[in-house]
Amino acid sequence: MEVRVKNIVKEFARFPALENVSLDIRSGELIALLGPSGSGKTTLLRLIAGLETPTTGQIFFGDEDASQKTVQQRNIGFVFQHYALFRHMTVLENVSFGLKVRSGDRRPPADEIRRRALELLDLVQLSGLETRYPAQLSGGQRQRVALARAMAVEPNVLLLDEPFGALDAQVRRELRKWLRDIHDHTGHTTVFVTHDQEEALELADRVVVMSKGKIEQVGTADEIYDTPASPFVYGFIGESNVLPVRIEGGEIWFEDRPIGVKAEGHADGDGRLYFRPHDIEMLEGCGGCLAGIVTASRRVAGTRHVEVSTGASNASVEIELPIDRGNVDGSRLAFRPKKWTLFR
Amino acid sequence: MARDADSLNVQSATTESPLARRALIGLTLVFLLLVLVLPLIAVFTEALRKGVPAFFEALGDAETFSAIRLTLIVAGIAVPLNLVFGIAASWAIAKFEFKGKAFLTTLIDLPFSVSPVISGLVFVLLFGSHSVLGPILKSYNIQILFAVPGLVLATVFVTFPFVARELIPLMQEQGTADEEAALSLGASGWQTFLYVTLPNIKWGLLYGVLLCNARAMGEFGAVSVVSGHIRGMTNTMPLQVEILYNEYNFVAAFAVATLLALLALVTLVLKTLLELRFSDAISSGRRH
Numbered sequence: 175m176e177v178r179v180k181n182i183v184k185e186f187a188r189f190p191a192l193e194n195v196s197l198d199i200r201s202g203e204l205i206a207l208l209g210p211s212g213s214g215k216t217t218l219l220r221l222i223a224g225l226e227t228p229t230t231g232q233i234f235f236g237d238e239d240a241s242q243k244t245v246q247q248r249n250i251g252f253v254f255q256h257y258a259l260f261r262h263m264t265v266l267e268n269v270s271f272g273l274k275v276r277s278g279d280r281r282p283p284a285d286e287i288r289r290r291a292l293e294l295l296d297l298v299q300l301s302g303l304e305t306r307y308p309a310q311l312s313g314g315q316r317q318r319v320a321l322a323r324a325m326a327v328e329p330n331v332l333l334l335d336e337p338f339g340a341l342d343a344q345v346r347r348e349l350r351k352w353l354r355d356i357h358d359h360t361g362h363t364t365v366f367v368t369h370d371q372e373e374a375l376e377l378a379d380r381v382v383v384m385s386k387g388k389i390e391q392v393g394t395a396d397e398i399y400d401t402p403a404s405p406f407v408y409g410f411i412g413e414s415n416v417l418p419v420r421i422e423g424g425e426i427w428f429e430d431r432p433i434g435v436k437a438e439g440h441a442d443g444d445g446r447l448y449f450r451p452h453d454i455e456m457l458e459g460c461g462g463c464l465a466g467i468v469t470a471s472r473r474v475a476g477t478r479h480v481e482v483s484t485g486a487s488n489a490s491v492e493i494e495l496p497i498d499r500g501n502v503d504g505s506r507l508a509f510r511p512k513k514w515t516l517f518r
Numbered sequence: 519m520a521r522d523a524d525s526l527n528v529q530s531a532t533t534e535s536p537l538a539r540r541a542l543i544g545l546t547l548v549f550l551l552l553v554l555v556l557p558l559i560a561v562f563t564e565a566l567r568k569g570v571p572a573f574f575e576a577l578g579d580a581e582t583f584s585a586i587r588l589t590l591i592v593a594g595i596a597v598p599l600n601l602v603f604g605i606a607a608s609w610a611i612a613k614f615e616f617k618g619k620a621f622l623t624t625l626i627d628l629p630f631s632v633s634p635v636i637s638g639l640v641f642v643l644l645f646g647s648h649s650v651l652g653p654i655l656k657s658y659n660i661q662i663l664f665a666v667p668g669l670v671l672a673t674v675f676v677t678f679p680f681v682a683r684e685l686i687p688l689m690q691e692q693g694t695a696d697e698e699a700a701l702s703l704g705a706s707g708w709q710t711f712l713y714v715t716l717p718n719i720k721w722g723l724l725y726g727v728l729l730c731n732a733r734a735m736g737e738f739g740a741v742s743v744v745s746g747h748i749r750g751m752t753n754t755m756p757l758q759v760e761i762l763y764n765e766y767n768f769v770a771a772f773a774v775a776t777l778l779a780l781l782a783l784v785t786l787v788l789k790t791l792l793e794l795r796f797s798d799a800i801s802s803g804r805r806h
Contacts, residue, residue: 225698245701252702258695262717272703275713327703 175236175330175363176201182231184217191217193387204357206378207367213384215367223333224248235330251324253334257316259308265319266291266304272327294322314345334366350377371411383407405517408448415491419447429485434462434510445518449511452494457508465508561779565772576770581750585758593734596673600730604681612689626682629675637675638743664746672740677733684726692718732785736778
């Protein structure tokens with residue numbers, strides 16, 4: 175089911191948590207809400223769920239206005255950060271809970287509930303553990319029970335709050351791939367919150383980058399990474415350098431010299447130049463470049479990350495060099511960004 | 519590592535020397551013996567001094583019997599009331615944010631900090647014949663003071679904090695995620711309480727009810743003020759003990775006292791058993 179968030183404002187005791195947020199989530203989409211803590215991503219998720227009510231604004235499930243509906247009426251599946259499994263119930267009882275509490279004719283017969291719960295446990299690869307209690311499971315297993323429990327009610331939309339936050343790196347990567355598979359298999363519209371950009375970019379069809387209660391950008395992993403829409407996104411996603419620059423006659427100047435980059439179509443004035451450490455070209459000699467002394471370097475997998483102190487202000491810039499350039503500590507390097515973005 | 523430390527007889531920083539340890543344990547034991555065990559033994563020996571038949575005869579006395587019955591009635595009303603109030607209050611405090619929450623928490627502790635005599639006097643001032651409410655109650659022929667309602671009110675007041683005090687920290691620690699999970703799965707508020715909240719707090723609740731009951735049956739001060747000491751009518755067990763004692767009827771006084779002491783012992787044993795048997799469940803209820 176498609177979900178539309180329209181002009182949502184949410185204030186907690188006068189403190190704005192979300193400022194006029196709008197978002198269209200397509201049916202069957204896997205979408206990530208990504209942002210630092212305090213960006214309002216969890217609040218947005220809880221608003222969609224109906225666990226919070228918006229100060230103003232509306233939320234549509236399909237064509238229906240869900241804003242006035244209670245969390246029960248919205249029929250969502252919510253997976254909590256710390257799973258919130260019912261500790262006194264077995265795995266099977268946890269998964270069947272949503273069906274068991276249904277009233278009258280909406281409740282399937284007992285053997286049907288059991289069959290469906292077992293089916294879901296099979297889907298999340300927990301067959302054979304149905305009589306265990308949550309305390310007897312590992313973190314990854316609890317996470318999967320929580321997901322099975324949420325899916326048991328055949329939700330309109332599946333909402334996950336930091337689904338892998340409490341797991342160690344190894345399990346995290348496994349579950350990530352596994353969640354993608356489950357999503358492709360079941361086709362639920364799924365929204366998950368994360369502060370881990372790698373997770374968001376790898377897993378989601380589209381990523382919603384949030385900061386300070388606002389949506390900064392919505393896009394695919396490529397769009398977010400290659401064409402960041404704001405300085406925040408540029409700085410938050412991946413590694414980046416930022417230099418205070420000046421535009422004069424279609425040329426970008428850093429301090430007292432042009433850096434050899436044309437900025438046609440940009441008006442004269444001050445700006446900030448953003449570029450990735452690997453989007454540079456090295457130069458021999460300098461007819462317009464950034465140049466500086468290497469102050470530190472470290473080996474990261476297949477490349478060398480080098481810190482260069484450049485200009486009169488000793489602005490620190492990090493660039494990536496191929497390993498075969500050898501040790502460059504203390505030497506002088508000249509380079510210029512190949513791909514960059516100018517924010518005014 | 520641990521074995522190495524043992525074999526080298528290395529002490530950890532927080533371990534006292536054997537002498538200090540023995541001195542501390544000995545001091546505690548002597549103190550407990552003097553203050554707790556000896557008086558308890560005294561109660562039982564006094565009660566049985568004239569033999570077992572005299573003991574049971576004393577208990578079979580009509581007034582004493584009525585006192586036992588009254589105590590059971592009062593506790594039987596006050597404890598369930600405080601069970602409900604306690605759950606409601608701790609639910610409100612632990613799961614919601616509202617103005618005056620700190621004040622409410624303090625208010626719940628009030629009965630602990632007020633002398634029981636004052637607690638009783640409050641009800642005399644409220645419902646006595648010279649109070650504002652007195653004439654109104656009289657015109658409707660409602661008897662509160664010197665009757666069961668007054669005893670129940672005083673007992674409820676004094677024992678109010680027990681259940682709430684036990685549940686508030688427990689509920690606060692458990693947070694609201696479980697309840698939210700139940701609601702998101704379509705459960706109604708009542709179903710959520712019944713299937714999720716209640717099982718999560720049941721051991722804490724039982725614990726609180728046990729303590730509440732022990733205090734409700736043993737309460738003296740507040741009850742004494744509102745009771746009026748009408749023999750065979752408004753005397754609870756602790757009051758009956760006092761009356762019998764003042765009449766130098768020691769065997770009877772101590773016989774009733776043994777019942778109260780037994781109640782305390784049973785409570786202690788149950789509490790310990792609960793902790794032993796369900797320590798995992800209790801602590802996991804807190805942790806998780």
